[in-house]
Amino acid sequence: MAIEELIRIGETIYNKYIDDWKKEGKRVIGYTCSYAPEEILQAAGLLPIRLKAIGSSETSKADVYMPKFHCTFSRHLLDQGMSNAFDFVDGIVFVNSCDQLRRMYDVWNKLVKFPYQTIMVMPYSYDKEDFEWYLEHEVKKLKSDLETAYGAKITDSSLSESINIFNETRNLQARLYEMRGAKEPRINGVDTHKIITAATSMPKKKYNELLKASLEELKKRPGITDYRARILIGGSMIDEPELLQVIEDAGGLVVADVLCTGTRWTTDKVETDGDPLYAIAKRYYDHQPCPRMTMVYERKRDFVLDQAKKNQVDGAIFSKIAFCDHHSGDNVLYQEDLEKEGIPSLLLDRDYRITDVGRFRTRIEAFFEKLGK
Amino acid sequence: MIVAGIDVGSLTAKALIMKDGEIIDFDIITVRPTPVQSAGDVMEKALNKTGLKMDDLDYCVSTGYGREQISFSRKSISEISCHGMGAHWCRPSIRGVIDIGGQDCKAIIVDKDGNLDNFAMNDKCAAGTGRFLEIISKALGIDLAELGPLTFKSNNPLKIVRRCSVFAEYEVIFLLAEGKDVTDIGAGVNEAMAQRAFSLASSINLNNKLTGELTVTGGVAKNVGVIKNLEKLFDAEIVSLPLDPQIMGALGAALFARRYYEKEVRV
Numbered sequence: 001m002a003i004e005e006l007i008r009i010g011e012t013i014y015n016k017y018i019d020d021w022k023k024e025g026k027r028v029i030g031y032t033c034s035y036a037p038e039e040i041l042q043a044a045g046l047l048p049i050r051l052k053a054i055g056s057s058e059t060s061k062a063d064v065y066m067p068k069f070h071c072t073f074s075r076h077l078l079d080q081g082m083s084n085a086f087d088f089v090d091g092i093v094f095v096n097s098c099d100q101l102r103r104m105y106d107v108w109n110k111l112v113k114f115p116y117q118t119i120m121v122m123p124y125s126y127d128k129e130d131f132e133w134y135l136e137h138e139v140k141k142l143k144s145d146l147e148t149a150y151g152a153k154i155t156d157s158s159l160s161e162s163i164n165i166f167n168e169t170r171n172l173q174a175r176l177y178e179m180r181g182a183k184e185p186r187i188n189g190v191d192t193h194k195i196i197t198a199a200t201s202m203p204k205k206k207y208n209e210l211l212k213a214s215l216e217e218l219k220k221r222p223g224i225t226d227y228r229a230r231i232l233i234g235g236s237m238i239d240e241p242e243l244l245q246v247i248e249d250a251g252g253l254v255v256a257d258v259l260c261t262g263t264r265w266t267t268d269k270v271e272t273d274g275d276p277l278y279a280i281a282k283r284y285y286d287h288q289p290c291p292r293m294t295m296v297y298e299r300k301r302d303f304v305l306d307q308a309k310k311n312q313v314d315g316a317i318f319s320k321i322a323f324c325d326h327h328s329g330d331n332v333l334y335q336e337d338l339e340k341e342g343i344p345s346l347l348l349d350r351d352y353r354i355t356d357v358g359r360f361r362t363r364i365e366a367f368f369e370k371l372g373k
Numbered sequence: 374m375i376v377a378g379i380d381v382g383s384l385t386a387k388a389l390i391m392k393d394g395e396i397i398d399f400d401i402i403t404v405r406p407t408p409v410q411s412a413g414d415v416m417e418k419a420l421n422k423t424g425l426k427m428d429d430l431d432y433c434v435s436t437g438y439g440r441e442q443i444s445f446s447r448k449s450i451s452e453i454s455c456h457g458m459g460a461h462w463c464r465p466s467i468r469g470v471i472d473i474g475g476q477d478c479k480a481i482i483v484d485k486d487g488n489l490d491n492f493a494m495n496d497k498c499a500a501g502t503g504r505f506l507e508i509i510s511k512a513l514g515i516d517l518a519e520l521g522p523l524t525f526k527s528n529n530p531l532k533i534v535r536r537c538s539v540f541a542e543y544e545v546i547f548l549l550a551e552g553k554d555v556t557d558i559g560a561g562v563n564e565a566m567a568q569r570a571f572s573l574a575s576s577i578n579l580n581n582k583l584t585g586e587l588t589v590t591g592g593v594a595k596n597v598g599v600i601k602n603l604e605k606l607f608d609a610e611i612v613s614l615p616l617d618p619q620i621m622g623a624l625g626a627a628l629f630a631r632r633y634y635e636k637e638v639r640v
Contacts, residue, residue, distance in 0.1 A: 322496070349496040358438050359477075363494050366453035370489045 002213035003191070009201055010194030011240070013054050014088055017202035021047050022088065027150060030086055030114075032077065033095040034260040035122050037139065037284045039270065040277070041093065042162040042204070043154045044146040049089065050200035052239040053080045053352065065107045071321050072352040073237065074104035081112040091116030091149065093142070098292055098326055116149040118142070122285070124294050131285050139281040159276035165204045166270065172211045173199065173266040179215070181255045181311035184223025189233070189254025193241040196262055227253035229314040229373040232307060234258040235331055235348075236321040242354040243319055250364050251373075256311035258304050264288045267303075291326035297333065304334050308343050315371050317364070319348040344371060375425065376432045376634055378626025379412050379446060380455065381439035384475055386411035388419040389623040390430075391631065398423045399620050408439020416445070432634035434626040448633055453479055454489045455625030460588050461487030462628055463614045463621075468585030471570050471603070472621075473593035475503040480574035482582065487628070491577045501569030503592045505538045506599075509562045512545045513555050523559035524598030530560035541565070563598030570599075571606040580607055587611055590618035 009015050018028060029046040031038065041048040053076035059066075062079035080086065091114050094105045105119050120138050123130035143154050173196060179185060180192045187195075195214065199207050228251035233244065237260050244254050257263050268287035271279040288303055289296050308316060316338055320327035335345040346367040354360060380387040381404065389399035400419040405411045412435065420426060427445060435446035436455040443449070460470045461483050470481040478501045482490040495501055510517045524530070531553060535541045541562075548558050574580060579587075589611050593599055600611050616624070 359494075362438075362451050362453065363492075365449075366451040366489060366492055366494075369451060369454045370491065372488075 001217060002210045003187075003195070003217050006195045006198045006207075006210050006214055007191055010196070010198040011054065012201055013052055013085060015201060017206055018047065018049065018088060021203060027090040028088060029116075030089040030092040031094070032092070032101065033097040034265050035095040035097060035284055035290070036093045036120065037142070037280050039159065039162045039166050039280050040139070040143055040146070040154065042165070043158040044143075044150055044152040045158075046090070046146070046150065046152075047203055048200075051077060051080075051086055051089075051092070052197075052200075053077050053085075054239055056080050056085075056353070062107075065111070066104065069323050070103070071098075071100040071236075071323050073321055074100045076352050078104050078108055078112075081108055086112075089114065092118075094119040096121050097290070098324070100323070116145075118145065122292075124292060126293070126296065131281070134285055135278065135281045139277060139284075143277065156276050159280065160272070163270045163272060163276055163280065165208065167272070168208050169199055169204050169211070170266045170269050172208060172215065175215055176211065176218075177256075177263060177266065179218055182223065183312075184225055185253060185255055186218045186221045186223055188224060188248055189231075189244045189257075190241045190248055192254075193238065193244055193257075193262065196266070197239065200261075224253060227251060228368050229253070229371055230255045230312060232256040232258065232304075232311065232313040232316040233319070234304060234316065234334065235319040236324045236327045236350075237261045240353065242357075243317075243348075243350065243360065246354065246357055246360045247317065247364055250361055250368065252364070252368060256307045256313055258307055260290055263307065264290075264303075291330040297330075300330065301334065301337050305337065305341060308338060308341070313343060314373060315367060316343060316345040317348065317367070318345055319350050321352055322349050374431050374631065374634060375429055376434075376627050376630035377416065377419075377430050378455070378623040378628070378630055379416060379433060379435045379437075379443060380452065380620075380622035380626060381408045381411050381415075381435065381437040381443065382452075382474070382622070383438055385619065386415040386437075386439075387620055387623040388412075388415040389620060389627045390419055390423060390425065391627045394631070396616075396624070396627075399623060401617075401619060408437075408442045409444070411439065412443045412445075432630040432638065434630040434633065436622050436626045448629070450626060450629050452622045452625075453481055453492045453494065455622045455629065456590055457481040457483040457489050457492075457625065458487045458628050459621035459623075459625035460590060460614060462624060463616055464586060464588070464612060466585045467588050467612065469574070469579050469583045469587040470621075471574060471579075471587070471589045472591045473501075473503060473566075473570055473589065473599075474591040477591075478502050478570055478573055480570070480577055480579050482577060482579055493573050493577045495573060500536050500538050500541070501566065501573065505541070506562070506566060506593065506596065508538055508542050509545055510559075512542050513549070513559055513562075515555065515559065518595075520559050521563065521596035521598040521600075523556050524563045524601050527554075527556045527560035529554075529557050530564050531557045533558075533561050533565040536569070560598065563596065564602045566593070566596075567599050567602030567606055570603065574607075583607070583609065588614055588618075590614070590621050592619070594618045 056076040059075040062075040318331040435443040440449035
């Protein structure tokens with residue numbers, strides 16, 4: 001079954017699809033943030049794979065270089081890099097996502113060497129000059145750097161081809177989200193999350209085929225009705241859906257999210273008319289923003305409210321990885337704004353991985369009890 | 374109608390039996406290797422005293438860390454709801470509960486019926502929990518029970534700035550090395566502890582939104598210095614409960630058992 005296959009792939013760092021790709025003599029490129037313009041990487045003939053620290057259980061190697069108050073995602077990622085978990089990639093594109101990942105890159109750059117390794121700078125604000133600077137200095141530079149590093153030629157037609165494939169991925173994922181957010185969802189939040197994550201762990205073309213088949217399989221499934229509460233989740237990025245698992249084990253159902261590793265990646269597509277490189281730059285700069293972007297709180301808030309209402313949620317759970325400064329600010333504000341709409345929220349601090357399930361379960365069950373569910 | 378509440382925590386397991394709305398017995402034991410064993414043993418003990426058998430129980434609700442694994446309980450409810458419900462039953466004018474246990478600190482707001490209205494619970498950290506007081510009293514070389522009264526003996530409580538238990542311990546050791554008075558350090562520790570619980574409570578606006586009485590449960594309720602400081606911070610009296618605060622979770626669970634019995638079984 002296609003669904004089971006995608007769920008399985010969503011739990012992997014390396015898998016047979018990456019292996020097959022490499023066996024054909026083709027190259028793989030890693031990236032760390034949803035702000036990395038994957039379409040350009042693919043147009044260079046590379047397979048873009050988002051680096052995850054799935055299964056990482058300790059950070060002892062990274063802890064030598066990064067203090068305890070550094071975010072655990074950065075530390076797990078660095079630790080995995082230092083442990084050779086990503087040796088299957090031929091290069092990496094980082095983004096100045098936040099201060100934590102930027103500082104981690106400094107250490108990475110010294111300790112974990114890949115033939116091609118760069119950090120793209122995404123401006124923090126939406127001034128016109130900022131976009132022009134980003135297009136000229138970052139996007140065009142990435143294109144020419146990739147051409148030099150890999151002896152590839154990135155043409156308008158290879159860019160357009162990859163735009164079409166990625167837009168198709170986003171369309172199919174939007175349909176999956178619709179099924180998850182239905183009155184009687186045909187799929188739970190944990191499985192949805194793994195299927196969405198699988199898109200970042202295999203070639204998109206193959207992924208689209210499997211997702212299309214999965215959507216057909218889902219249509220035959222009965223709807224889920226035996227749940228306590230419909231929940232929206234938001235906050236820091238999530239790779240392994242441990243938090244969603246705790247929510248759903250406690251009887252809740254995650255029917256919506258505002259994660260960068262989820263709905264926020266799917267929502268905005270790349271324009272298909274006009275200069276493809278410009279269109280890609282525009283999409284990555286303008287897409288539904290991460291809390292890192294400044295002066296756009298209303299846009300972020302409206303997105304949260306829209307998702308909450310559209311999917312008829314009973315409550316929202318916002319979590320942040322400890323010491324994540326961006327999400328710590330926004331989560332509290334979202335809570336206040338949702339409260340005004342009669343939707344209560346629970347705020348949680350967590351590590352990149354959740355290991356002390358009991359404490360999370362207590363708070364989540366109490367939250368359901370507070371909702372009267 | 375005979376109902377029971379069972380609370381399997383990280384250190385102790387508690388069982389409480391109610392007959393027609395009156396508590397007829399309760400028991401507390403230290404935990405056994407598994408929650409199932411703890412639950413079975415403590416229930417056995419409580420039942421034995423009353424001459425009842427397991428079959429006599431009309432409904433049982435479990436709470437605490439081991440709550441999901443208890444086979445003879447029909448429902449599990451979080452200890453946050455149970456603590457609120459239990460304290461409210463003891464004194465119906467209670468609207469706020471601060472529960473400071475060995476590894477958790479919780480601030481709870483209940484409505485007029487004892488139902489959970491809002492709550493906050495500390496994240497994975499020993500700061501602001503009973504564990505913190507244990508570490509510090511060890512560093513001060515005094516008994517945990519001696520720590521509370523220091524607040525009333527000191528004229529100059531010293532500020533403990535560091536939030537983290539480990540760093541706070543360093544800070545205390547440093548103050549000792551400087552020749553500062555144990556009484557003043559201890560009083561400062563009680564103040565810091567109260568401040569942490571107060572911050573947690575403020576995150577759900579418990580300080581401004583309190584519409585009834587406030588109580589403190591959990592082991593730290595026994596520290597008079599922390600209580601005194603909390604009263605100052607909240608500018609309100611902390612009322613004491615007529616029952617051992619440790620049993621509040623099991624009491625709340627029994628009250629939920631009564632409610633579910635009436636809702637599900639009787640009709």
